[in-house]
Amino acid sequence: MVRDNTDLPLASTFTVFDAQDSGCLSYGVEDAGRRWFVKKATTPQARLSLIRAAEFHTAVQHPAIIRPEQVLDGPDGPVLVYPWHDGTVLNHATRHGSDRTALVRFQQLPLPDVEAAITRILDAHLAITAAGYVAVDLYDGCFLYDFDRRQMWLIDLDEYRPGPFVLDADRLPGSHRYMAPEEVVRGAVIDQRTTVYTLGRTIHHLLDSPHGSRGSPAQAQLVAHATRATPGDRHPAVTTLVTAWRATLTT
Numbered sequence: 001m002v003r004d005n006t007d008l009p010l011a012s013t014f015t016v017f018d019a020q021d022s023g024c025l026s027y028g029v030e031d032a033g034r035r036w037f038v039k040k041a042t043t044p045q046a047r048l049s050l051i052r053a054a055e056f057h058t059a060v061q062h063p064a065i066i067r068p069e070q071v072l073d074g075p076d077g078p079v080l081v082y083p084w085h086d087g088t089v090l091n092h093a094t095r096h097g098s099d100r101t102a103l104v105r106f107q108q109l110p111l112p113d114v115e116a117a118i119t120r121i122l123d124a125h126l127a128i129t130a131a132g133y134v135a136v137d138l139y140d141g142c143f144l145y146d147f148d149r150r151q152m153w154l155i156d157l158d159e160y161r162p163g164p165f166v167l168d169a170d171r172l173p174g175s176h177r178y179m180a181p182e183e184v185v186r187g188a189v190i191d192q193r194t195t196v197y198t199l200g201r202t203i204h205h206l207l208d209s210p211h212g213s214r215g216s217p218a219q220a221q222l223v224a225h226a227t228r229a230t231p232g233d234r235h236p237a238v239t240t241l242v243t244a245w246r247a248t249l250t251t
Helices: 044-059 101-107 111-130 192-207 217-226 238-248
Strands: 002-004 012-017 024-031 034-041 070-074 077-083 092-094 097-099 143-146 151-154
Touching: 024 044, 034 044, 044 077, 101 111, 101 192, 111 143, 111 151, 111 192, 111 238, 192 217, 192 238, 217 238
Parallel strands: 002 070
Antiparallel strands: 012 024, 024 034, 034 077, 070 077, 092 097, 143 151
């Protein structure tokens, strides 16, 4: 819902995120006993991202995806107001570098907790795929984990786009640790197989640990299949990947 920006709950700001390289300014505010995460653009490119995000959240709903409760009509474009969720971003990426302390902590959780978090991410992407979207700029900075409740949330899916589409730029935004080869090739087709690759990298990184991979041989084989360089050699669809993943679970 789009509302006038006078509805913005600015009674008290308790934290500010102003070192992101996305061109967005975000902050936590409290109003009438509720906490909110407010995100607005400071650059033209960020404005386009938030317009895209508002459209994405209109089309896609899943319990793991934190979606805005309000989209305000601000002078610099939409202002997205999300309910605040407690948790720690697994990769706190800023202009000053990346802090993956929380990722290392997550990787050392009991394996069933890690697998449950991965399953939740994959299930969310079933809903995303069903809505006709493909993943763009998914990486560990999009994973908000509540260590107390053992709950995974997805945030900052601002670059997700309807697909398939043909890449009309030199590259898509994203972390090279998660990006498929075709995401840096002008004219390449970006489709579900691209999302499969990114999810395969997600499984790999979340199962990894300072002492090596904790995944089973079946999970390692799944990751290898999902992240093959040629799109046609991967799982053909997100549903296929998720089915294969569930077959590797022992509990």
